[in-house]
Amino acid sequence: MDDALVIGGTRFIGRHLVTELLANDYDVTIFNRGNHDNPFADEDRVExxxxxxTDDDxxxxxxxxxxxxxxxxxxxYYPExxxxxxxxxxDCEAYVYISSGSSYGREEIPKREDETPLEPCTEEQxxxxxxxxxxxxxxxxxxxxxEAAENGVNAMAVRPPIVYGPHDYTERLDFWIDRVNRFDRVVVPGDGTNVWHRVYVEDVASTLRVVAERGEPGEAYNTGDRRIVTLDEMVELIADQLETDVEIVHAGPRELEAGDIDLEDYPLYxxxxxxLSTxxxxxxxxxxxxxEEAMGRAVEDHLESDRDGRENGPDREAEERVLGILDTF
Known part of the structure; x- marks a missing residue:
C-alpha cells in the first residue's frame, strides 16, 4: 500500500498517525473540515x-x-x-475504524475481542x-x-483504551503531571491500586498501520500498553521522569468529603x-x-505546552482541606 487517506488527521491520534504513515513511506491525504490548524501544511507528501x-458528496x-x-x-463517532x-x-485495500475499549459491554479481566460481548445500541443511542x-x-x-466485511469490504476495527501522549487535548494525564510537577504531596483517590488500561498515542498510530497492512477483514484488535500500571505507579513514573520526589497521599470517600470531592472526580480513576488483552x-x-520512554515523551511535551489539566480534577484548595484532615489522624 502506498496511498493513505486519513479522515481527521490534525489533532491527536490522527496527527500521530500521519507521522507514522510518512515514516513508513506512505503518501498521505487528510480529509477534514479544516477547523484546526494543519501541522502538515508545509509537508509536500501530505495533501x-x-x-x-457527514456529507456523502x-x-x-x-x-x-x-x-x-x-x-x-x-x-x-456515530454508526452511520x-x-x-x-x-x-x-474497494480500498484496508479500511480501519478507530473504535474504543468502551465498546465492551461486560466487566471482565481482561476483555478479549472475540469473547467479551459488546455494548447494545438502540436507535436513539x-x-x-x-x-x-x-x-x-x-x-x-x-x-x-x-457487516461491511461480510459484504466484501476489507474493514477492520481498533479498540484503544485511554490514550495519552503529546498533543493530548483531553489533558487527563496533564492533570497528574501538573500535580507531580508543582507539589511535594499528591492526593491519589482510593488506595492507589486501581487500574485503567492506557495506551501511548504513537502506539495507537503504529497499531492502525499494522492492522491495515496485516489485519484480517472483519476483525477487531485491542491495543494498549503492554505493561499496565496502577494509578500509584503512574504517579511514581511521572515523578521519575520529572526527576523529583513525591509523597503519595491516599484518600478514600470519607477523607475526600472534607474537600467535597468524589473518587470519580479524579481523571484516570x-x-x-x-x-484489554493485546x-x-x-x-x-x-x-x-x-x-518509561512513552511517559518521558508525554512529560516533555507537557512541559513545553500550556496544558495543565487542572479543569479535569479537584482544585488544589479542596485537596488541601483533605490533607488537613489526614494530617490530624
Missing amino acids: HVQGDR ALEAAADAVDPDAVFDCVA DVRRATRIFD ATDDSHDTYGNRKAEGDRAVF RDYPHV AKLADLGWESTPL
Whole structure:
C-alpha cells in the first residue's frame, strides 16, 4: 500500500498517525473540515482535502480524488459514519475504524475481542451525542465494520483504551503531571491500586498501520500498553521522569468529603479494573513503546505546552482541606 487517506488527521491520534504513515513511506491525504490548524501544511507528501465527513458528496469526491489504498477513520463517532465510509470506500485495500475499549459491554479481566460481548445500541443511542452513549455508539460502529466485511469490504476495527501522549487535548494525564510537577504531596483517590488500561498515542498510530497492512477483514484488535500500571505507579513514573520526589497521599470517600470531592472526580480513576488483552495484536508483530520512554515523551511535551489539566480534577484548595484532615489522624 502506498496511498493513505486519513479522515481527521490534525489533532491527536490522527496527527500521530500521519507521522507514522510518512515514516513508513506512505503518501498521505487528510480529509477534514479544516477547523484546526494543519501541522502538515508545509509537508509536500501530505495533501489536504477539505470537507465534512457527514456529507456523502464530499466524501465521495475525496474517494475519487485520492483513490486511497488504505483509509483510516479517526473521527467516526456515530454508526452511520462507519456505514457511510465503508460504502464509499468499499474497494480500498484496508479500511480501519478507530473504535474504543468502551465498546465492551461486560466487566471482565481482561476483555478479549472475540469473547467479551459488546455494548447494545438502540436507535436513539446511535444518534445521541452525549458521553453516556459513547460506548454504545462505538460498539455499533464495530458491528457496521463486521457487516461491511461480510459484504466484501476489507474493514477492520481498533479498540484503544485511554490514550495519552503529546498533543493530548483531553489533558487527563496533564492533570497528574501538573500535580507531580508543582507539589511535594499528591492526593491519589482510593488506595492507589486501581487500574485503567492506557495506551501511548504513537502506539495507537503504529497499531492502525499494522492492522491495515496485516489485519484480517472483519476483525477487531485491542491495543494498549503492554505493561499496565496502577494509578500509584503512574504517579511514581511521572515523578521519575520529572526527576523529583513525591509523597503519595491516599484518600478514600470519607477523607475526600472534607474537600467535597468524589473518587470519580479524579481523571484516570476507575473503580473496577479496565484491562484489554493485546495478544491478538501482538500476533501481528506489533510491539509497544517501553513505558518509561512513552511517559518521558508525554512529560516533555507537557512541559513545553500550556496544558495543565487542572479543569479535569479537584482544585488544589479542596485537596488541601483533605490533607488537613489526614494530617490530624
